[in-house]
Amino acid sequence: MSASTEEVDTESTPTRRRLRPSQLVIGVGIAIGLVTVLSGLAGLVFPHEFDENLVTREVFGGIPAPLKVAFYVVVPLVLVYGSVLFSQRVRNWERGRPDNRSTNASNVKRRARDFRAGVYMKTLLRDPAAGIMHSLIYFSFLILLAVTTILEINHQLPDGLKFLEGGVYQGYSFVADIAGVALIVGCVWALVRRYVQRPYRIRIKTKPEHLAGIVVLLALGVTGFFAEAFRIADTGMPEFERWSVVGYPLAMLFENNASAATWQQVWWVIHVAAFVAFLAILPITMLRHMFTSPLNMWLRDRERPKGAMKPMPNLMETELESFGASTIEDFTWKQLLDLDACTMCGRCTSVCPAHATGKPLDPREIVLKSGEVMAATGDPKVSPPLSIDGDITISANSLFERISTEEVWACTTCKACDEICPVNIEIMDKILDMRRYLSLMESDFPTELGNAYRAMENQGNPWAKEGDEMEPEENRPRI
Ligand code: SF4
Numbered sequence: 335m336s337a338s339t340e341e342v343d344t345e346s347t348p349t350r351r352r353l354r355p356s357q358l359v360i361g362v363g364i365a366i367g368l369v370t371v372l373s374g375l376a377g378l379v380f381p382h383e384f385d386e387n388l389v390t391r392e393v394f395g396g397i398p399a400p401l402k403v404a405f406y407v408v409v410p411l412v413l414v415y416g417s418v419l420f421s422q423r424v425r426n427w428e429r430g431r432p433d434n435r436s437t438n439a440s441n442v443k444r445r446a447r448d449f450r451a452g453v454y455m456k457t458l459l460r461d462p463a464a465g466i467m468h469s470l471i472y473f474s475f476l477i478l479l480a481v482t483t484i485l486e487i488n489h490q491l492p493d494g495l496k497f498l499e500g501g502v503y504q505g506y507s508f509v510a511d512i513a514g515v516a517l518i519v520g521c522v523w524a525l526v527r528r529y530v531q532r533p534y535r536i537r538i539k540t541k542p543e544h545l546a547g548i549v550v551l552l553a554l555g556v557t558g559f560f561a562e563a564f565r566i567a568d569t570g571m572p573e574f575e576r577w578s579v580v581g582y583p584l585a586m587l588f589e590n591n592a593s594a595a596t597w598q599q600v601w602w603v604i605h606v607a608a609f610v611a612f613l614a615i616l617p618i619t620m621l622r623h624m625f626t627s628p629l630n631m632w633l634r635d636r637e638r639p640k641g642a643m644k645p646m647p648n649l650m651e652t653e654l655e656s657f658g659a660s661t662i663e664d665f666t667w668k669q670l671l672d673l674d675a676c677t678m679c680g681r682c683t684s685v686c687p688a689h690a691t692g693k694p695l696d697p698r699e700i701v702l703k704s705g706e707v708m709a710a711t712g713d714p715k716v717s718p719p720l721s722i723d724g725d726i727t728i729s730a731n732s733l734f735e736r737i738s739t740e741e742v743w744a745c746t747t748c749k750a751c752d753e754i755c756p757v758n759i760e761i762m763d764k765i766l767d768m769r770r771y772l773s774l775m776e777s778d779f780p781t782e783l784g785n786a787y788r789a790m791e792n793q794g795n796p797w798a799k800e801g802d803e804m805e806p807e808e809n810r811p812r813i
């Protein structure tokens with residue numbers, strides 16, 4: 335993924351241009367935008383009469399043509415804009431060193447298992463309140479995205495192929511309303527947790543963008559119900575709409591409202607505005623983890639035994655001049671993806687023994703500060719993982735611009751942070767890579783380690799024991 339992986343012997347190998355992941359992201363954004371535009375054009379070119387006797391709903395029913403046109407112009411533009419912003423983040427990951435995380439026959443099953451565990455939020459559910467709240471938001475959002483897509487697909491199909499009618503439509507309405515309720519409950523719960531209960535790990539890292547993300551999702555749910563209710567009221571409260579288990583009772587409040595049609599348009603516009611706002615803030619706020627976290631879960635690596643450091647290259651053969659990590663480019667692309675996949679949940683903080691005992695280390699901060707350096711030194715610069723104080727300046731790509739050596743050396747390497755992280759971020763590796771740099775390149779390590787390092791160099795063990803003083807291999811403690 336890094337530039338070095340693409341080096342080819344130009345004399346013997348024909349040059350083959352590979353699509354970079356950042357280019358792929360823009361391509362996907364343009365493709366989805368185009369499909370949306372074509373979908374709007376199809377409605378104009380092949381208008382069809384809505385049969386009011388059918389048990390279904392009219393897509394864009396009651397929405398004037400100029401608003402429909404605005405929808406099909408604004409939404410594709412925001413989709414492309416969002417993909418450009420997202421691709422700028424991906425360009426940052428491309429700055430990293432190579433790391434083979436390809437999926438193949440030997441690891442696909444394990445990857446699928448790890449991914450499933452992640453998406454089912456097994457780790458999140460260790461804290462049931464947070465896990466259930468998060469699941470309510472995430473799964474309901476996915477369901478609502480799916481029902482909206484299904485509605486649009488059905489909308490574009492010729493009359494003979496439309497499937498969202500009769501019992502199917504009623505079931506569809508029921509599922510959509512239940513998902514809407516779950517989304518609203520999840521968002522309200524999230525607000526209560528973050529701003530009323532305020533557990534420590536959340537309290538110390540709450541920023542305005544958290545509120546923005548929750549409010550936009552809440553607005554999507556609430557405005558969706560009001561737009562639906564006024565639509566049902568405006569169409570005369572058909573019996574079959576009772577399957578909209580929230581929309582229908584809400585519509586009863588507006589049954590005889592002479593302005594129901596106008597109100598439907600108003601709520602529809604606010605609903606679409608909330609969706610556009612969601613798309614616009616998705617790449618630049620923590621909401622991006624809806625995409626980056628599952629990707630990170632899929633790419634989880636378990637090739638090394640737990641706690642083992644990355645192997646060093648053979649020092650007699652390598653042409654490397656620096657070891658460990660001191661700059662963003664010293665991390666692998668996967669380690670850089672980690673920085674954008676962090677949900678900032680603080681679970682790592684809450685289990686870190688160094689943090690609990692007042693040492694100057696917070697594993698979440700290691701991830702966030704590395705992300706700040708990456709964001710500030712990207713080309714172009716992108717927003718930091720979480721907003722930071724205006725007086726913090728980052729002038730170079732050195733990790734030590736934001737991370738102190740005291741933080742790095744405070745780690746006990748217990749790996750509890752990696753184990754608890756719900757999205758499989760490899761935090762300890764980053765700390766160990768920085769330690770490796772400090773030890774090997776700067777000789778910057780706590781004085782207590784000096785004797786151990788010297789002993790390892792001279793006697794091959796940290797206790798400075800000669801071979802005959804060592805316990806036989808089989809009697810040594812296993813760690
Ligand atoms: S690194 Fe993992 S556990 Fe720590 S804040 Fe980020 S997502 Fe949460």
Ligand code: SF4
Pocket residue numbers: 682685686687688689695696697744745746747748749750751752761762765
């Ligand atoms: S490995 Fe280091 S950073 Fe992670 S929990 Fe243990 S002491 Fe904290």
